[in-house]
Amino acid sequence: MAFVTLKDVYKRYHVGEVTINAADGMTFDIEKGELAVIVGPSGSGKTTVLNMLGGMDSCDEGIISVDGARVDGYNRKQLTLYRRYDIGFIFQFYNLLPNLTAKENVEIAAQTKRDYIPAVEILEKVGLGERINNFPAQLSGGEQQRVSIARALSKKPKLLLCDEPTGALDYNTGKMILKLLQDTCRRDGMTVILVTHNTAITPMADRVIKIKNSRASEIILNDNPTPVEQIEW
Amino acid sequence: MKAVNKNTFREISKSKSRFLSILLICAIGVGFFSGVRATCGIMKTSADDYFDGHNLFDLRVLSTFGLTEDDVRAISEVDGVDGVFPSKYTDLALHRGEEEYLTRVFSKTPDEINKVDIFEGRAPETDEECIVSYNILHEGLKVGDKITLEDLTEADEFPLVRDEYTVVGLYQTPMYISKTQRGSTNIGDGAIDAFMIVPEEHFTQDVYTEIYVRSDTLKGFSSYSDEYKELRDSISDKLETLGIDRSEIRYDEVIGDALKEIEDGEKELEKAKADGQKELDDAKKELDDAAKQISDGEKELDDAKKELDDGAAQLADGEKELADAKKEIDDGKAALAETEKTLADAKQQLDESKAQLDAGQAELDLQKAALEAGKAELQSARAQYEQGLAQYEEGLRQLQQMEQAYGSAAVAEAKAQLEQTKLQLDNALAQITQNEQIIAAGEEQLSAAQAEIDAGTAQYNAGLAEYEDGYSQYLDGKKALEDAEREYNEGAETLAQKRQEYNDGLKSYEDGMAELSDARKKYEDGLVEYNDGVAEYNSEIADAEKELSDAREEISDAGNAEWYIFTRDDNVGYSEYESNSERINRIAAIFPVFFLLVAGLVCLTTMSRMVEEQRTQIGTHKALGTQTARLCGII
Structure with missing residues (x-):
């Protein structure tokens, strides 16, 4: 039993008479501690898959299983708890709370569970020790994304889901973020799923899932993932 | 955090x-x-707190026939009733100076029911004092005002023992919590302006107007709640049932008395009617007799009058006659006097005429003689004339002969002399003729005069005869006048007598008339009295009958004795609230x-x-x- 399993997952959107399948029989597995990268062109259903995995969206058909639990059958309350306890989400546009400092932003996620990494510690870990009392408006893009990552990590989730984390960042900052993610995965044994349209970074992943036309067209296992510093694009 | x-x-x-x-x-x-x-x-x-604190009544019983002590007792025995308080009230007009307020005067009830709050002044201490509550819109009455009460209905008896009070306090009653509405009444304009409380002894009526009922159980409930209304309605039903019995009893009490009074009254009326009618009949009979008497008297008087009138006419005639007679007599006297005078004059005249006549005759005789003389003269003259004439004629013949013979010239002187002689003869003839004429005239005159004198004599004789007649007439007349005068005197006497009789008769008649008019007046008075009496009788009978029928009507109008049970909801202020x-x-x-x-x-x-x-x-x-x-x- 894989850590994360998607089997024949369908997600349909009805727009008038037209039906759009965001996920059209999606099937793939991901093992624990893997750094999985989901690549595909725009509109291929990558974000849909991530949302479904993150418990923010429901599927119409199919099985979604995370650590043995059937996520597709969860009701709202269960989904809320699932999101709170099991998932760490990193968004493309950071989604930090503007009223709260970096520290508080991390705390807000962490205070939801008993077992968490203290905010200051995790912020230091991501290299924002001096910026813990700054508001997101006072931080740069990279710093904000790092806060976001810290937020996700402090929860000690089972699954770390990243939706184009470097989308809004420049090359170097992006690289730095990716490195962080990779290190977390390796060091802490966290299962990281990364969604991107940038095929250049696929070498860093342990598993590459290619999505095409709302289905997993190719799953490639990488025995020797390349460290991020070495990848140029 | x-x-x-x-x-x-x-x-x-x-x-x-x-x-x-x-x-x-x-x-x-x-x-x-x-x-x-x-x-x-x-x-x-x-x-609710206010009502409980002031012991506002829960139910209020009124009866169309009033309520008695027995009713009070009966009510207090009803299940659920804890307080029974009878009371009296009456609606009067309260006068303070020029102002008038329609006031409901209540009898004082103990504090256990409808407790009042005196918010100004004090409670009354003497019989002349009272406390009032007024409609806040009028704000007229103050502590210290002296007021008088007036009954606006037409009742015989004033409902209180006194009608003057001094206001010593102003109060607030829980029965009327509305500031403007104070309930309605039958008198005046129908809206009560003020209330007043006086002791119960001041009311003259002996039955109660209303009974207030209180229940402790009800006090426990909130006034406007359903439990209150439920329990109150059940008590009210019980009171209603009780009321049916009690009001029947009361009705019999009151109406029984009233009916008996009416029956007595009717009997009285019958008797009075009969008596009255008899009196009236007697009076009528008297009047009729009197009327007959009067008409007889009238007739008598009319006859008398007629007689008197005749008598008067007669008297008048008599007087006229007498007057005429007197006049006649006077005239006669005057006439006689005149006649005497005339006679005397006539006699004198006659004598004078006689004298005249005699003189005249004498004269006439003289003249006659003269005339005869003249005549004789004239005859001689005539004879002369004749002679002359013959001479002339002879002469003329001669002349003519001569003329014939000699011619005219020779005769001319003779002709002229003849002519002159003719002229003289003619003159003499003329004179003779004239004298003849004169004599003839004179003769005529004389004969005329003689005729005159004869006539005169005849006249005189006639006159004398007349005078004689006249004189004898005069003597007759005198005698007649004396007779007439005597007669007149007699007549005057008789007339005076008759007049006296007439006057007596007139007086008698006038007395009779006066009597009659008195009698008539008395009769009229009597008639008026009678008519008044009849009218009075009729009106009194009518009044009495009306009274009796009114009384019967009242009894039937009074309808049945009925109890009316009022709750707090019937109070305007309460239900308005x-x-x-x-x-x-x-x-x-x-x-x-x-x-x-x-x-x-x-x-x-x-x-x-x-x-x-x-x-x-x-x-x-x-x-x-x-x-x-x-x-x-x-x-």
Whole structure:
């Protein structure tokens, strides 16, 4: 039993008479501690898959299983708890709370569970020790994304889901973020799923899932993932 | 503090005004709603406390025939009744100076029922004092005012023992809590202006007007509640049942007396009718007799009058006759005198004429003689003439002969002489003729004179004869006049006598007339009296009959004795208060709800906007697994 399993997952959107399948029989597995990268062109259903995995969206058909639990059958309350306890989400546009400092932003996620990494510690870990009392408006893009990552990590989730984390960042900052993610995965044994349209970074992943036309067209296992510093694009 | 809460507070402090205004509008909305909603209950509770504290009656019994002590006893035996308090009241007009207030005067009841609050002045201490309560709109009566009471109905007896009071206090009664409504009445303009309390002894009526009933169990319930109404209605039903029996008893009591009185009255009326009719009949008979007498008397008097008139006419005739006679006599006397005078004159005249005649005759004789002489003269003259004439003629013949013979010249002188002689002869003839004529005339005259004298003599003789006649007539006349005078005197005497008789008769008649007019007047008076008597009789009978029929009508109008049970709800102020609080309740059901709705809508709008503004944040939270409920805290 894989850590994360998607089997024949369908997600349909009805727009008038037209039906759009965001996920059209999606099937793939991901093992624990893997750094999985989901690549595909725009509109291929990558974000849909991530949302479904993150418990923010429901599927119409199919099985979604995370650590043995059937996520597709969860009701709202269960989904809320699932999101709170099991998932760490990193968004493309950071989604930090503007009223709260970096520290508080991390705390807000962490205070939801008993077992968490203290905010200051995790912020230091991501290299924002001096910026813990700054508001997101006072931080740069990279710093904000790092806060976001810290937020996700402090929860000690089972699954770390990243939706184009470097989308809004420049090359170097992006690289730095990716490195962080990779290190977390390796060091802490966290299962990281990364969604991107940038095929250049696929070498860093342990598993590459290619999505095409709302289905997993190719799953490639990488025995020797390349460290991020070495990848140029 | 948890970060989530920090987020909330920071969000609030970022938009304080928005937060505060929403807070305020919600506060007002809620406050308004709850306040108005609560008012109804509070109003009712306040009222209930007031009523309980002042022992307001629960039920009030009135009867169309009044209430007695027995009724009081009967009521107090009804199940659930704890306090029974009889009372009297009457509606009068209260006068203070020029002002008039329609007042309901109550008898004083103990504090256990309808306790009053004296808020100005004090309670009365003497019989002349009273306390009043007035409609606040009139505000006329003050402590210290002296007032008089007046009964506006046409009752015979004034309902109180005194009609003058001094106001010593102003009070408030729990029975009428309305400021403007004080109940209605049958007198005046129908709206009561004020109340007054006097001791029960001041009322002249001996039955009670009303009975107040109280129940302790009812006191325990809230006045406007359903339990109160239920229990009160059940007690009221019991009282009604009781009332049916008691009012029958009362009706028999009252009506029985009244009926008996009516029957007595009817008997009296019959008797009075008969008596009266008899009196009237007797009077009528008297009057008729009198009338007959009067008409007889009248007839008599008429006859008498007729007689008198005849007599008067006769007298008048007689007088006229006498007067005429007198006149005649006087005339006769005058005539006689005149006749005497005339006769004397005539005699004188006659004598004079006789003398004249004699003289005349004498003269005439003389003249006759003269005339004869003249005549004789004339005859001789004539003879002369004749002679002369013959001579002439002879001469003429001679002349003529001569003429014939000699011619005219020779004869001319002779002719001229003849002519002259002719002329003389003619003159002499003329003279003779003239004298003849004169003599003839004279003769005529004389004969005329003689005739005259003869005539005169004849006249004289006639006159004398007349005079003789006249004289004898005069003597006759004188005699007749004397007779007439005697007769006249006799006649005058008789007339005087008759006149006296007439006067007596007239006087008698006048007396009779006066008597008759007296009698007539008396009769008229008597007739008027009789008519008055009849009218009086009729009107009195009619009045009495009307009274009796009215009384019977009254009895039937009075209808049945009935009890009327009034509750607090029949009191205007009480039920008005209840409906006011109900109204507020109903307003509270709608009005504040609108307010609240508006507040809600404002909140909704604001919240929607906030949610829109913070979509991303909310999404983030949800992604982090924050409970939706907690998220609402921000909103």
